[in-house]
């Protein structure tokens with residue numbers, strides 16, 4: 001495979017776009033550097049690059065493209081929305097219809113507000129929690145990503161109940177000091193954090209199924225403990241379902257009997273267009289302006305194209321058998337990857353939940369960020385490039401997931417597993 005034009009475009013991009021990318025996760029920094037592939041088109045399960053190469057896509061644009069690329073129903077709805085006026089600057093019926101639909105699927109969303117990204121949703125929901133509780137501190141879990149707003153860009157792994165240090169230049173230490181980070185799936189650390197600051201936390205933020213240090217599920221009893229400790233100490237429980245909402249049917253909110261107070265959504269609910277949403281208990285959401293004192297606004301919020309793309313995406317997902325197929329394909333991938341890795345003696349761990357999985361290079365279980373960090377990044381990088389050369393597009397980081405989409409066929413999965421086997425053979429010879 002030749003990547004010549006991708007290199008040309010990346011060099012050109014670097015002169016105008018900082019780093020040549022509009023999101024750092026698109027660079028190949030985490031997989032040994034080099035030019036990221038410049039894609040020019042996508043259809044169904046496939047991405048096409050500027051050199052004319054075709055890839056079977058498991059990146060799914062980091063999650064939103066669950067219906068596959070350029071799904072005709074979504075395209076048609078977006079065309080219709082644009083033709084009817086792209087931005088009206090007033091309420092529209094579409095946003096209410098969509099909010100009703102989300103609420104029917106997830107009754108915990110007693111009141112909703114649409115925003116434009118997952119970052120915005122999390123930033124806003126934290127403000128609401130602080131307004132409601134009158135507290136400022138936030139408890140989060142190491143390795144969980146909640147967007148790039150200041151308070152959540154705090155170093156992971158700083159140890160149970162230690163105060164955070166900024167994970168990014170430009171985040172004031174005073175803001176990072178408002179955040180306490182504890183390891184995922186670690187109830188004693190959580191108890192210790194609450195014991196140290198029993199009445200200081202406005203909220204606990206959690207990915208109820210993790211997507212940001214690979215797919216990691218909460219162990220039995222973990223979410224229950226989080227809920228119980230938050231309630232006991234007067235902190236709100238906020239589910240960040242930016243990845244999980246509608247990736248796992250109605251989202252992780254249906255994972256067990258645990259109910260969050262508030263939640264954030266994004267990605268899939270925009271069908272590939274920019275969106276975010278937050279919502280939850282009415283009494284808490286009444287903090288939000290214009291009803292309450294917590295200000296949050298957006299010129300583009302609830303724009304008809306994003307809303308109608310999201311509705312169309314949910315239409316696609318409601319087709320009977322969809323989630324079963326997403327999961328069946330992910331199971332087939334999981335089994336095939338295991339078989340090839342075992343054949344070539346590659347230590348590995350696969351975490352899968354529904355139609356999402358992460359292949360870690362290492363043979364110890366991955367249940368926390370620390371475990372994910374300890375897996376072999378060099379082997380992942382080699383495997384990533386071996387797959388890319390065979391026409392399979394994965395996310396360029398060992399901390400991301402493979403997502404199955406409605407567009408993947410049995411034949412795509414079989415071809416992918418052939419590429420997995422050849423790639424495992426290649427990396428075993430390193």
Ligand code: PMP
Nearest residue numbers: 117118119145146147240242243
């Ligand atoms: N929360 C989670 C769990 C996410 O995975 C992401 C994005 N990967 C965000 C929030 C931020 O969303 P966005 O990139 O749309 O701002």
